[in-house]
Amino acid sequence: IQTTSDVFTFYMALLSFLFVSIRREAEGFKEQGNVYYVKKDYAEAFNFYTKAIDLCPKNASYYGNRAATLMMLSRYREALEDSQQAVRLDDTFMKGHMREGKCHLLLGNAMAASRCFQKVLELEPDNSQVQQELKNAESILEFERLAEISFEKRDFRMVVFCMDRALEPASACHRFKVLKAECLALLGRYPEAQSVASDILRMDSTNGDALYVRGLCLYYEDCIDKAVQFFIQALRMAPDHEKARLACRNAKALKAKKEEGNKAFKEGSFEEAYVLYSEALTIDPNNIKTNAKLYCNRATVGSKLNKLEQAIEDCTKAIKLDETYIKAYLRRAQCYMDTEQYEEAVRDYEKVYQTEKTKEHKNLLKNAQLELKKSKRKDYYKVLGVDKNATEDEIKKAYRKRALMHHPDRHSGASSEVQKEEEKKFKEVGEAFTVLSDPKKKSRYDSGHDLEDDDMNMDFDANNIFKAFFGGPGGFSFEGNSCKANLYLLLIHLLIPCSDCTVNH
Numbered sequence: 001i002q003t004t005s006d007v008f009t010f011y012m013a014l015l016s017f018l019f020v021s022i023r024r025e026a027e028g029f030k031e032q033g034n035v036y037y038v039k040k041d042y043a044e045a046f047n048f049y050t051k052a053i054d055l056c057p058k059n060a061s062y063y064g065n066r067a068a069t070l071m072m073l074s075r076y077r078e079a080l081e082d083s084q085q086a087v088r089l090d091d092t093f094m095k096g097h098m099r100e101g102k103c104h105l106l107l108g109n110a111m112a113a114s115r116c117f118q119k120v121l122e123l124e125p126d127n128s129q130v131q132q133e134l135k136n137a138e139s140i141l142e143f144e145r146l147a148e149i150s151f152e153k154r155d156f157r158m159v160v161f162c163m164d165r166a167l168e169p170a171s172a173c174h175r176f177k178v179l180k181a182e183c184l185a186l187l188g189r190y191p192e193a194q195s196v197a198s199d200i201l202r203m204d205s206t207n208g209d210a211l212y213v214r215g216l217c218l219y220y221e222d223c224i225d226k227a228v229q230f231f232i233q234a235l236r237m238a239p240d241h242e243k244a245r246l247a248c249r250n251a252k253a254l255k256a257k258k259e260e261g262n263k264a265f266k267e268g269s270f271e272e273a274y275v276l277y278s279e280a281l282t283i284d285p286n287n288i289k290t291n292a293k294l295y296c297n298r299a300t301v302g303s304k305l306n307k308l309e310q311a312i313e314d315c316t317k318a319i320k321l322d323e324t325y326i327k328a329y330l331r332r333a334q335c336y337m338d339t340e341q342y343e344e345a346v347r348d349y350e351k352v353y354q355t356e357k358t359k360e361h362k363n364l365l366k367n368a369q370l371e372l373k374k375s376k377r378k379d380y381y382k383v384l385g386v387d388k389n390a391t392e393d394e395i396k397k398a399y400r401k402r403a404l405m406h407h408p409d410r411h412s413g414a415s416s417e418v419q420k421e422e423e424k425k426f427k428e429v430g431e432a433f434t435v436l437s438d439p440k441k442k443s444r445y446d447s448g449h450d451l452e453d454d455d456m457n458m459d460f461d462a463n464n465i466f467k468a469f470f471g472g473p474g475g476f477s478f479e480g481n482s483c484k485a486n487l488y489l490l491l492i493h494l495l496i497p498c499s500d501c502t503v504n505h
Helices: 004-038 042-055 060-072 076-089 094-106 110-123 128-152 156-167 174-186 190-203 208-220 224-237 242-266 270-280 288-304 308-321 326-338 342-355 359-375 380-384 392-406 416-436 439-446 462-470 483-495
Strands: none
Touching (some): 042 060, 076 094, 094 110, 094 128, 110 128, 128 156, 174 190, 174 208, 208 224, 208 242, 224 242, 270 288, 308 326, 326 342, 342 359, 380 392, 416 439
């Protein structure tokens, strides 16, 4: 080399040689990457495309190839970055714009995807594939719009439907998945919601939305302490997450109010417990499982306060929220028993026994069935107007009063309809006394047995019973003006209030 010009020429030749060598080596890496790509060994293909990029970082096609490989590895965000770099290096790189649009679409950004696909159409107006992708982007935007409206209307099933449709072309969109999971939780489909949220967290453990949904599921399953932990973690990842903040506050308030109610109940402060459970029920209407327990708790308090109809209503609300809530069925059945609504009690106990065939539930059902059977017979205690625990003397006094009240002779001057009705009642009074005054018959009657089926003598004559009870060889009659008749009339007026008496004064 003799001159400066010669030196310059030498270095230029050397640089050219090096550039060609590097380019040749990069192309070699690219070709090797292509081979592995065809073999579907995308991890190795990625490595070789990366080597090619390291050697020639200004080559758009290398980024395009690596983007395609990343898409096959489901690493769409990285693929998006490579696609964007490719079109920055070469704005006419059609495949680069196409891949960028596909990545945007898969990640749920339909607006950005549409812009990319429009660019492809400018470069290739007859590209049929991109026209289909544009339709996919439009459908995603429409499903997003419908989902937003449905969420505001609390039509969570429609939101889930819309998100399922949107996720078909946008399968990597965490935003759509989280919204679907949240609505599944609000619908009480907790395992499905948990599964969706867990899938997201496996890919991105810092996703605040997914952490919030996990907490929401636990909160709605009445695991409040664990739920609060997830809400706090979500707020660490996303301090401005308003839903997580509200849910955390509701969870803490609900737990505190429920515990206050439980404490008041254990201390026997039933009125206070009733108020506290009522206040807890206003905190979060969406918490189905906890609210079902609160309604059942309030029903328990209501039964203690003898508010039986309200207790039944609360149990019904609990069952409406959770149809598998055995405790609510049992509580309602007991309230039905206490209010003598035996058919309803039997239905509830049958439901319980079908679910849990325990000896205790079987006995409860048998007892309800017995009381139902007893309720359909004549209630002899009501006929005589006495309590079921009435003594022998009380039964005799009741019979004396009712027999005198309804004796046919006493109503001989009444209309034929009244005479028939009073005669019927007189016979019923005699029948009731026949059973309740006989210890054996009374015991069988009280235990629910049909006396006719037990071969017991149930033949009786109401007049004979009356005569036997009041004594005298000729019995007793209201007819005539004997001193004895007048005496009994006076006895009736003394025993029976005037409002109940049909004798003219």
